[in-house]
Amino acid sequence: MRIAIVAPSTPIEPALAETVTKIAAASHPDAELLFHPQCFLRHDHFAGDDATRQAALVEVANDPGIDAIWFARGGYGSCRIAADALASMTPAARRKRWLGYSDAGFLLAGLYSMGFREVAHGPMPQDARREGGAAAVERALGWLLTSDPGVLEPSLDTRPAAAFNITVLSQLLGTPLEPNLAGHVLMLEEVSEHAYRTDRALFHLTENPSIRRVAGIRMGRFSLVPDNDPDFGRTPEEVVRYWCERSGIAYLGPADIGHDAGNLVVPFGARGQ
Amino acid sequence: MRIAIVAPSTPIEPALAETVTKIAAASHPDAELLFHPQCFLRHDHFAGDDATRQAALVEVANDPGIDAIWFARGGYGSCRIAADALASMTPAARRKRWLGYSDAGFLLAGLYSMGFREVAHGPMPQDARREGGAAAVERALGWLLTSDPGVLEPSLDTRPAAAFNITVLSQLLGTPLEPNLAGHVLMLEEVSEHAYRTDRALFHLTENPSIRRVAGIRMGRFSLVPDNDPDFGRTPEEVVRYWCERSGIAYLGPADIGHDAGNLVVPFGARGQ
Numbered sequence: 147m148r149i150a151i152v153a154p155s156t157p158i159e160p161a162l163a164e165t166v167t168k169i170a171a172a173s174h175p176d177a178e179l180l181f182h183p184q185c186f187l188r189h190d191h192f193a194g195d196d197a198t199r200q201a202a203l204v205e206v207a208n209d210p211g212i213d214a215i216w217f218a219r220g221g222y223g224s225c226r227i228a229a230d231a232l233a234s235m236t237p238a239a240r241r242k243r244w245l246g247y248s249d250a251g252f253l254l255a256g257l258y259s260m261g262f263r264e265v266a267h268g269p270m271p272q273d274a275r276r277e278g279g280a281a282a283v284e285r286a287l288g289w290l291l292t293s294d295p296g297v298l299e300p301s302l303d304t305r306p307a308a309a310f311n312i313t314v315l316s317q318l319l320g321t322p323l324e325p326n327l328a329g330h331v332l333m334l335e336e337v338s339e340h341a342y343r344t345d346r347a348l349f350h351l352t353e354n355p356s357i358r359r360v361a362g363i364r365m366g367r368f369s370l371v372p373d374n375d376p377d378f379g380r381t382p383e384e385v386v387r388y389w390c391e392r393s394g395i396a397y398l399g400p401a402d403i404g405h406d407a408g409n410l411v412v413p414f415g416a417r418g419q
Numbered sequence: 420m421r422i423a424i425v426a427p428s429t430p431i432e433p434a435l436a437e438t439v440t441k442i443a444a445a446s447h448p449d450a451e452l453l454f455h456p457q458c459f460l461r462h463d464h465f466a467g468d469d470a471t472r473q474a475a476l477v478e479v480a481n482d483p484g485i486d487a488i489w490f491a492r493g494g495y496g497s498c499r500i501a502a503d504a505l506a507s508m509t510p511a512a513r514r515k516r517w518l519g520y521s522d523a524g525f526l527l528a529g530l531y532s533m534g535f536r537e538v539a540h541g542p543m544p545q546d547a548r549r550e551g552g553a554a555a556v557e558r559a560l561g562w563l564l565t566s567d568p569g570v571l572e573p574s575l576d577t578r579p580a581a582a583f584n585i586t587v588l589s590q591l592l593g594t595p596l597e598p599n600l601a602g603h604v605l606m607l608e609e610v611s612e613h614a615y616r617t618d619r620a621l622f623h624l625t626e627n628p629s630i631r632r633v634a635g636i637r638m639g640r641f642s643l644v645p646d647n648d649p650d651f652g653r654t655p656e657e658v659v660r661y662w663c664e665r666s667g668i669a670y671l672g673p674a675d676i677g678h679d680a681g682n683l684v685v686p687f688g689a690r691g692q
Contacts, residue, residue: 190652191615222615225622317619320593321626342464342495346590349498353594379463 147291148178149214150206151271153185154231155249156221157193158272160186166271169280174287181271182206185218192223200227200234203253207231207239214290219272220248220311228323232256243290246270248337248405251314256323258308258414267309267333267403268297268411278407289411299333299402299410302417305361309333309403309412316347319354325414328359331398333412334386335366337405341378344368345385352393362396367404420564421451422487423479424544426458427504428522429494430466431545433459439544442553447560454544455479458491465496473500473507476526480504480512487563492545493521493584501529501596508533516563519543521610521678524587529596531581531687540582540606540676541570541684551680562684572606572675572683575690578634582606582676582685589620592627598687601632604671606685607659608639610678614651617641618658625666635669640677 151163163181170177184202187194194202206212217224231253243264244257250270257265266289269282276282288294299309308330315334318324334351336344351357368382380388390397402410424436436454443450457475460467467475479485490497504526516537517530523543530538539562542555549555561567572582581600585607591597607624609617624630641655653661663670675683 188649191647191649222619225619229626317589317623319623320629321623323626346495346498350590350592350594353502353596356593374464376461376464 147176147213148180148211149216149290150180150182150209150212151185151216151218152182152202152206153193153218154199154203154227154253155193155223156191156219157188158185158218162271162274166274166283169274169283170287173284174291177287177291180212196226199223200231203227203231204234207242208236210238212242214243214245216286216290217246217250217253217270219270220246220250222249224249225252225318225323228252228256232260245286245290247309247409248311249314251310252318252323254414255310255318255325259323259325263415266411266413269409273407273409276407282407282409285411289413297411299412301364301399301401302412304417305329305331306416307331307333307412308414309335309366309401312336312344312347312351313339316350319350319356324356327357329361331362331364332357332360333364333366333401333403335401335404336368338370338372340372341374341380341382341385344382345378348385348389352389352395358393358395360395362398363390364398364401366401367406369405420449420486421453421484422489422563423453423455423482423485424458424489424491425455425475425479426466426491427472427476427500427526428466428496429464429492430461431458431491435544435547439547439556442547442556443560446557447564450560450564453485469499472496473504476500476504477507480515481509483511485515487516487518489559489563490519490523490526490543492543493519493523495522497522498525498591498596501525505529505533518559518563520582520682521584522587524583525591525596527687528583528591528598532596532598536688537686539684539686542682546680546682549680555680555682558684562686570684572685574637574672574674575685577690578602578604579689580604580606580685581687582608582639582674585609585617585620585624586612589623592623592629597629600630602634604635604637605630605633606637606639606674606676608674608677609641611643611645613645614647614653614655614658617655618651621658621662625662625668631666631668633668635671636663637671637674639674640679642678
C-alpha cells in the first residue's frame with residue numbers, strides 16, 4: 147500500500163520522516179511511505195505558501211497510484227487551502243483513506259462533508275516525536291493498511307462517529323467545511339487551551355443548532371491546560387458535562403483520544419461503511 | 420441620569436469604582452453612578468456565580484428608575500448568563516442605554532438581536548486603569564448621557580454599524596445571540612491573540628454566510644499580539660485584507676476602536692435610531 151504524506155499546515159523535519167519510515171518498515175513492511183517534499187518546506191508559519199501546500203495536497207489526492215493520504219502534522223494552516231483543494235479533487239481522491247487530527251480536522255470535516263467514506267481522526271507522523279510515539283505510528287498504519295479493529299477507539303458502536311479538536315470544530319462551524327453531524331457520537335479533545343477558552347468554545351458548539359443534533363458527546367483528553375488565573379473552579383469534565391446538560395446533548399463518557407501517543411483511531415461515519 | 424454598573428464577566432476592585440466615580444463627578448456631574456455590589460464579588464473566574472451575576476444584571480435591567488447599564492469590564496463569563504438574562508428582561512430594559520465591549524459583546528449581540536435600540540460598543544469602567552483612562556470614562560459618559568457626537572467613531576455614516584472583538588464574535592456565530600448584521604459596517608478589534616489565531620477566526624467569520632452579508636469590515640486595533648514562532652509573515656492589516664478579498668467582503672479601512680483608552684463609541688444599528 148502506498149501512503150502519501152503531505153503537510154497542509156506546518157512543516158516536519160526530514161529526520162522525522164526517516165524515523166517514521168523505520169518504524170513502518172519494522173512493523174508494517176507492506177506500507178510504502180511517500181513523504182512529499184512539500185512536507186519540509188518553510189514559508190513563514192507554514193509548510194510552504196498556500197499555493198504550494200494546496201498543489202501538493204491535490205497532486206497526491208488525485209494520483210491513482212496512491213492508496214492513502216496521511217497528514218504529517220497539525221499546527222495551523224489547512225483551513226486556508228481546504229475549500230480550493232477539495233474543489234479540485236477527482237474520484238481518485240474519493241477512493242483513498244485519509245488520516246489526521248488537530249488542525250487537519252478542517253480537511254477531515256470538508257472531506258466527510260463531501261461524502262468521502264474513509265476519513266479518520268488518528269495519529270500523524272509528527273506523533274513519532276512523542277514518548278511512546280512508535281505505537282502511535284503503528285496504530286495509524288494499522289488503520290490505513292488493514293482497518294485493524296484493535297486500533298479503534300473502543301466505545302465506537304453502530305452509531306456514526308466523528309472526532310475533533312474543540313477549537314478546530316468551533317472555527318469551522320457555519321462554514322462550507324462543516325459536516326452534518328446529526329446522529330453522530332461526537333468525540334472532542336483539546337490541548338494547550340485555558341479552561342475559560344474551552345468553556346467559551348463549548349458554549350459556541352453546544353448553542354449551535356447543528357451540534358445539538360448529535361447523538362451525544364464523548365470527552366477525549368484535555369492536555370497541557372495552562373493555569374487559569376484565578377483558578378477556573380471546574381475540571382474539564384465538569385465543563386463538558388455542564389454544557390451538555392445545559393444544551394440537552396447526551397454526555398456519553400470519556401473517549402480515548404487526545405494530543406498524545408495514546409490517541410486511538412476514530413473513523414468518521416458509521417462502522418463498516 | 421442614573422447609570423447602573425454590573426459585571427457579567429469578571430470582577431472589579433472597589434478602588435476602581437471610587438476612581439471612576441471621581442472622574443464622573445468632575446466631568447459629568449449629572450451622572451449618578453450606581454456600582455452594584457455584585458461587581459466586587461469573586462467566585463472562581465467570575466464576579467459571583469452565574470446565578471448571582473444573572474440576577475444582578477436582570478435586577479438593574481428591569482429597574483424603571485435606572486436609565487443606562489454600563490458593563491464594568493470584560494474578561495470572560497457573560498455568554499454563560501446572556502440567554503437566560505435576556506429572556507427575563509421587561510420593557511424597562513429596552514428603554515435603557517447599554518455600553519461595553521470585549522466579552523460584553525455577547526450581551527451587546529443578544530440585546531441588539533432582540534431589537535434593543537440603544538446598544539453601543541465603547542469604554543468600560545475598567546478602562547480607568549489604563550494610561551489616559553479618564554478620557555475613556557468621560558467618552559463613555561458622553562455617549563450615555565447626551566449622545567455626544569464627539570465621542571463617536573468618526574467613520575460612522577448613514578449605514579448601520581456594529582463593533583466586536585473578533586474572538587467574541589467568532590464564538591457567538593450560529594448561537595441565538597448572533598445578530599443580523601446584513602448591510603452593517605462591521606468593525607473588528609482584537610487583543611492578546613496570536614496572529615495565527617486571528618487568521619483562523621477571520622476564516623471562521625468570513626466563511627460564514629451571515630457575515631458575508633455585511634456592508635464591509637473596518638479594522639480596529641490589534642494590540643498585545645504575542646510573538647508568533649515562526650513569524651507569521653503578515654501584518655494584522657494584511658490578514659484582514661486577505662480574508663475580506665477572499666470572501667468578497669469590502670475592506671473599508673481602519674476603525675478607531677480597540678482594547679485601549681482611545682476606544683471610540685460605536686452605537687449598534689443606524690445613526691439616529
